[in-house]
Amino acid sequence: MTGSGVVVFVMRRFAVAVPLLLIISFGVFALVHIAPGDPVRSLLGARASDPATLAAIREHYHLDDPFLIQYFKWLSKVVQGDLGVSILGNRAVTSTIADRLGVTIFLSLMSAVLVLGLGVVLGAVGAFRRGTRLDRAVVMFGVFGISSPAFVTGIFLLYFFGALLHWFPIFGPGTGFLNRAWHLTLPALALAISVMAIVIKITRAAMIEELDRDYVTFARARGLSSRRITFAYVLRNALIPVVTAAGLIVVGIVSGAIYVEVTFSLPGLGALTIDAVQKRDIPTIQGTTLLFSVFVVLVNLATDVIYMLIDPRIRFGRVES
Amino acid sequence: MNTHVASTGHENPLLRVEGLAISHGAVPITTPLSIAVERGETIAIVGESGSGKSLTARAIAGILPPGINATGTVTLDGISLMGLSETELRKIRGFRVSMLMQDPFTMLNPLMRGGDHIDEMLRGRPEFASRAPRAAEVKRRLAEVGIVEDDVARRMPFQLSGGMCQRVALAAALARDPELLIADEPSTALDVTTQAEIIRLLRRIQRERHMSLILITHNLRLAFSTCERIYVLYAGSLLEVGDAAAVERQPYHPYTLGLLLSEPPADIRVPRLVAIRGSVPQAADVVGRCGFADRCDWAKQICRAGKPPLVARDIGRLTACVRQDEIQCELDALRTAALCAAPATPRRDETEGALVRIDALVKTFDGPRGHPICAVKHVSLRIMPGESVGLVGESGSGKTTLGRCLVGLETPTAGDIRIDGIAAADFGAMAKADRARVRRTIQMIFQDPYSTLNPRHSVGQALSEALRASAGAASASTPERIAALLADVGLSAAYATRRPASLSGGERQRVAIARALAVKPAILVCDEPVSALDVSVQAQVLNLFKRLQAEHGLSYLFITHDLAVVRQIAERIYVLYLGEIVEEGPTERVIDDPQHPYTRRLVESIPRSANQHAP
Numbered sequence: 001m002t003g004s005g006v007v008v009f010v011m012r013r014f015a016v017a018v019p020l021l022l023i024i025s026f027g028v029f030a031l032v033h034i035a036p037g038d039p040v041r042s043l044l045g046a047r048a049s050d051p052a053t054l055a056a057i058r059e060h061y062h063l064d065d066p067f068l069i070q071y072f073k074w075l076s077k078v079v080q081g082d083l084g085v086s087i088l089g090n091r092a093v094t095s096t097i098a099d100r101l102g103v104t105i106f107l108s109l110m111s112a113v114l115v116l117g118l119g120v121v122l123g124a125v126g127a128f129r130r131g132t133r134l135d136r137a138v139v140m141f142g143v144f145g146i147s148s149p150a151f152v153t154g155i156f157l158l159y160f161f162g163a164l165l166h167w168f169p170i171f172g173p174g175t176g177f178l179n180r181a182w183h184l185t186l187p188a189l190a191l192a193i194s195v196m197a198i199v200i201k202i203t204r205a206a207m208i209e210e211l212d213r214d215y216v217t218f219a220r221a222r223g224l225s226s227r228r229i230t231f232a233y234v235l236r237n238a239l240i241p242v243v244t245a246a247g248l249i250v251v252g253i254v255s256g257a258i259y260v261e262v263t264f265s266l267p268g269l270g271a272l273t274i275d276a277v278q279k280r281d282i283p284t285i286q287g288t289t290l291l292f293s294v295f296v297v298l299v300n301l302a303t304d305v306i307y308m309l310i311d312p313r314i315r316f317g318r319v320e321s
Numbered sequence: 322m323n324t325h326v327a328s329t330g331h332e333n334p335l336l337r338v339e340g341l342a343i344s345h346g347a348v349p350i351t352t353p354l355s356i357a358v359e360r361g362e363t364i365a366i367v368g369e370s371g372s373g374k375s376l377t378a379r380a381i382a383g384i385l386p387p388g389i390n391a392t393g394t395v396t397l398d399g400i401s402l403m404g405l406s407e408t409e410l411r412k413i414r415g416f417r418v419s420m421l422m423q424d425p426f427t428m429l430n431p432l433m434r435g436g437d438h439i440d441e442m443l444r445g446r447p448e449f450a451s452r453a454p455r456a457a458e459v460k461r462r463l464a465e466v467g468i469v470e471d472d473v474a475r476r477m478p479f480q481l482s483g484g485m486c487q488r489v490a491l492a493a494a495l496a497r498d499p500e501l502l503i504a505d506e507p508s509t510a511l512d513v514t515t516q517a518e519i520i521r522l523l524r525r526i527q528r529e530r531h532m533s534l535i536l537i538t539h540n541l542r543l544a545f546s547t548c549e550r551i552y553v554l555y556a557g558s559l560l561e562v563g564d565a566a567a568v569e570r571q572p573y574h575p576y577t578l579g580l581l582l583s584e585p586p587a588d589i590r591v592p593r594l595v596a597i598r599g600s601v602p603q604a605a606d607v608v609g610r611c612g613f614a615d616r617c618d619w620a621k622q623i624c625r626a627g628k629p630p631l632v633a634r635d636i637g638r639l640t641a642c643v644r645q646d647e648i649q650c651e652l653d654a655l656r657t658a659a660l661c662a663a664p665a666t667p668r669r670d671e672t673e674g675a676l677v678r679i680d681a682l683v684k685t686f687d688g689p690r691g692h693p694i695c696a697v698k699h700v701s702l703r704i705m706p707g708e709s710v711g712l713v714g715e716s717g718s719g720k721t722t723l724g725r726c727l728v729g730l731e732t733p734t735a736g737d738i739r740i741d742g743i744a745a746a747d748f749g750a751m752a753k754a755d756r757a758r759v760r761r762t763i764q765m766i767f768q769d770p771y772s773t774l775n776p777r778h779s780v781g782q783a784l785s786e787a788l789r790a791s792a793g794a795a796s797a798s799t800p801e802r803i804a805a806l807l808a809d810v811g812l813s814a815a816y817a818t819r820r821p822a823s824l825s826g827g828e829r830q831r832v833a834i835a836r837a838l839a840v841k842p843a844i845l846v847c848d849e850p851v852s853a854l855d856v857s858v859q860a861q862v863l864n865l866f867k868r869l870q871a872e873h874g875l876s877y878l879f880i881t882h883d884l885a886v887v888r889q890i891a892e893r894i895y896v897l898y899l900g901e902i903v904e905e906g907p908t909e910r911v912i913d914d915p916q917h918p919y920t921r922r923l924v925e926s927i928p929r930s931a932n933q934h935a936p
Contacts, residue, residue: 130387212386214427220384221422221503222442222494223415226407232441233430312432312477 006308013304017297024293025078028286029071032061035282039063043087043282078290084283086276093287096272103173104257104268107184107191111253114192115199120242122196123203124235130208139204142197150256154190154263161186171265187264195252202245206238213237240311247303251296333399335360335533336381336418336501340393343376343385343557348605350376351557352628353393356535358501363527363534365544365565367580368554369601369855374537375423377554378503381535382420383410397501415442419499423506425486429478435489436474439463442496466492467522484515488522495526501533509539512715513882517926520547539856541580543928545569550637553577556612557604559631563638571653573640576613578652582659583860587885587912587927589662593867594889595655596860600825611641616857619648675739676844676876677704677727677763682736682746684722696722698900699736704844709870709877711891711908713884713923719900720880724846727878728765729756741843761791764837768849770829774821780807780832781817787839809872810835811865827858831865838869844876851886863889884912884927896920 032039041049043057057063062070077084083093126138145153162170174183210216211234219229258270265271269288276284308314340353351373358364368374380391383402395402397417402410414420422428429438439459449455459474466488478486487507494502504523508516524547527534538544544551544565551568553561553576561574572578582595599616607614611629614620621644629643642648684697697719704710714720725731727738729748738746745751745759767773774783784803804814810831821829830850837845847866851859867890869875879891887894887908894911896904896919904917915921 214422214424215430217379217384218420218422218428218490218494219430221382221414221420223411223413223419223497224441225411228441232433236432237430310432313479 006305009308010301010305013301017301020297021294024297025075025290026071028290028293029074031286031289032282033067035280083287083290086284087281088279088284093283096284097269097287097291100267100269100272103184103266104254104261104270106173106180107187107257107260107266107268108250108254110181110184111188111191111257112250114188115196115249115253116242116246118192119196119199120203120235120239123200124207124230124238126200126204127207127211127238135204138200142200145193146195146197148194149259150190150194151259151263153193154187154260157186157190158264173266173268184266187260187266190263191253191256191260194256195249198245198249198252199242202241203238206241207234210234210238240307243310244303244307246306247300250299254292254295334358335362335398336535337396338381338393339396341377341380341391341395342393343373343380343389343391345389349557349608350389350604351554352604354552354554354559356552358533358535360500360533361527361531362550363524363536363548364550364552365536365538365548366552366554367538367541367544369539369580369857371556371601371603372554373557373604374539374554375505378420378505378535378537382414382418382503384414384420415494415497415499417499418501418503419494419497421487421491421494421502421504421507424510425483425490426478426510428490429486429493431478433478434474435476435478435481435485436463438489438493439474439496442493462492462496463489465495465526467518468492482515483511484518487511487515487519491519491522491526495530498530499532501535502527503535503537505537506539507536508543513884514715514922514926517928520928523547540584540928541577541856542584546928553580556602556607558607558612558628558641559639560613560641561639562631563635563640567635567638571649572656573634573638573645573649573652574613574642575617575619575648575652578656579616580856582656583857585860585863585883585885585889586660587888587924589660590888590909591659591662594860594864595659596864597857598861600827600858601855611643619644619651674706675703676706676708676741677702677878678737678739679703679723679727680737680739682723682726682738683734684719684726684731685734696900697726697733700897700900700902702895702902702905704876704878706843707870707874707876708893709879709891711887711894712878712880712897713882713887713894714880714897715882717899718897720897721848723897724765724848724878724880727846728763729759730765761840762843764840764842764845766830766833766837766845766847766850768853770826770833770853771821773833774829776821778820779817780819780821780824783832783836784817784839787836791840806835806839807832809838809869811861825858826854827862830854830862834862834865834869838873841873842875844878846878846880848880849882850879852881852883859886866890884923888912896923 032043039061040054040057040063043061044053062073065073081094083097085091086093086096122138122141126135129135158170161167168186169183172183174180216229216233219233257268258273261268261270262274269291273285273288276288334357336356336358338354338356340355341351342353343350354377356364356366366374366377376385376389379385381395383405385391391403393403397413400413402413405413429435436459439462440455443449443455443458449458463474468485468488473481473485473489481489507523508519511519520543523534526532536544536548545568548565551561551563551565552559553574555576561568561572561577563573568577572581576597579595579597583597585594597616602612602615604612609628610625611617611620614624617624623643629641631639631641633639634645679700679702682697682700683695685693685695687693700723702710712720712723722731726733729745732747732749736746737744740759741762743751743755743759748756751759778786781800781803784806788802800814800817803817807814807816812828812831812835816828816832821832824832850866851862854862863886866877870877877890879887881887891908893906894908895902896911896917898919904911904915904920911920912924915924
């Protein structure tokens, strides 16, 4: 398969993703109507229900049109980047989201780097020291992390490193890169610990399998350096299953961010969503849900493309023996 | 314990292994053994599965799997390798000792291009610091192993054939110009014709480089034709050591002779192969006695009294048989008797009343992106009642597809199959009664007996299930009938309660045969039925096939890549090449006087040495 083949592959994946996104958008739109009570009431929120306001809402949301027409009118606005107006504060949903996005992206990226970096290193340590106390400690740490929810680990970290030791701030997102990283270390760690077990387990199992392979033995028999064997042979082959799971992990991190933001009172998208749910702010819920869904679809698309790029057996297609 | 050095008179061999004992925890894998390799010398370590030959090779290179320990000394050119650290060993491996492994498809890194395996070996050298001279050197190294196509260096391992992978791996193993190469069954996983090419290549390179070579193999004939000295390893102990020619002329140990006679000869048909009874034991089970005693016709009390030491009996000849001088005449006599040709089988020329008729059979499969792959093209063949027919071909020849079409596991794309007069091309379209009759007429034996037996069913359950499917199923599957079936394949009735996991490979194949016989078939389709078995066991099973044919008047379609096997079992053979029959005729005529170039290539690839018939 050549460069154009890769393009064809990506296009084909996109073609599958578009209908999926349409279905999701339909579900998100239907939220207004699924929510208990009259949609006008839902959209009214805390405003006074005088007839003029109600009529304005009916007019603004095309509520007198048939359902499908409403959907298409809403969708065409969404495509143009207009997610409607938040019921609270009367701001455009897009600008509320834009305000909050930074913290969530920073938190998720930081924790993804921690999960993948630390997880792969710990998994590799376990595999190389298979059966030793260190190996068992690594596995135990993973099991411990996955069994305690992120908000519990978060509260523990806050108490220990924030309140007792005062190493890290206990609330607020910080400003500027370094200050923000300092502020977000504990939340990112809490988030990372809760999903790291998956990466540790996959890396460890894959590396143990790789260490037993004929080509690793053959590489040793040829006197290659242990660094070359570890990186070009063992790690590179073992990372293929990790990459295939990375999509799942990133999605897990972003959904975990919702709890962690609330725990650490960070003004991120997760906190915004919780807030919106509590206040029945339907346009904001629609906006954040849609954004999360698009993100999940795109992450999966990216995983497929990366998987194809790193495994030549997929890229070239197997020859028939 | 004996640590006698099998020296050839030289004082300073390149490699000297003394008292090398390998164990897995407290379980011994080999007893202390000694090996010496001169510069430029080729030796063979011959042994069946479980003999410890591969671990011995890995112990020499210092790459034993975790949990396996070795004691003793390994000295390479005066340097003791056993005490060296991993870092120091790395300077020896590749540069002085290198290793080639069995499976070409798993030996190369699947994410690295073929040429990069050679390239990475060259990087440390200053003259190859930059890319261009390194690429030129990779090209030169590939040319040495017979690869002149430019794009092989750029291809990924999964895009190369087995033979190509093995060549690339050989070039990579030799890239730092080692003085000693250990080749562990380098040709076993390959097709017959490719096997011969790889062995020729190894010998040529060994001679050109004046390199020492340790060939690890289970094939005694290959060892005789390739190596100067032979070490015969059995259940972890060396049983015989000597010059290849001398050992071939007159084996001193009953096991060596047994192994030699167990290998079916390709040039004559013998009435009955001399098989070694039983199967290969574990080293741990034969501590403190001759490992071969339980299978030996000459074993006496003395053989079980202690582990017989390997002692010199002649110049350059050692044997671990304590009774060698007493029994040598009998060994020689057995050898002479075993090599008598069987009387020629009566020719049958009639083609009327054939049990199986295949006419113009075609089978195509859907390939990638809808391109059809034609596995079998216009094949016609006949099998007469009571006749044994060989179907010879390499992987990809379509021989297995043809066999599967015959028993209804595949439906042919076109063509006609008649079994006992019933049209059986499409099992789905047949009347129910006809289908049942055809299934009772034709049965199949597979290569791997283990995967065809349900591990949760005892042997008795497997057989009674098959008996219930036989004609007139009203008759219950009594223990007597199961015992009779087991007796038919040479197993005692006690086997009925055992499960497949507790059986050896040969016993499993016997059970598979018994199960096929339960429905009293007229013909067995045997797909490589002995190629997964140890040589000494293979002869037993071949003898069983011969006996069953005589007793039950069975027909066989014997699908195999091994000409020596068909020589023993088949009256007529068809040679299949890329889905087409290129040659057919009586076995003797096709093997002794092959007409088609491909058949000639197959015949030439059988390893043989000059003194094949000596005494």
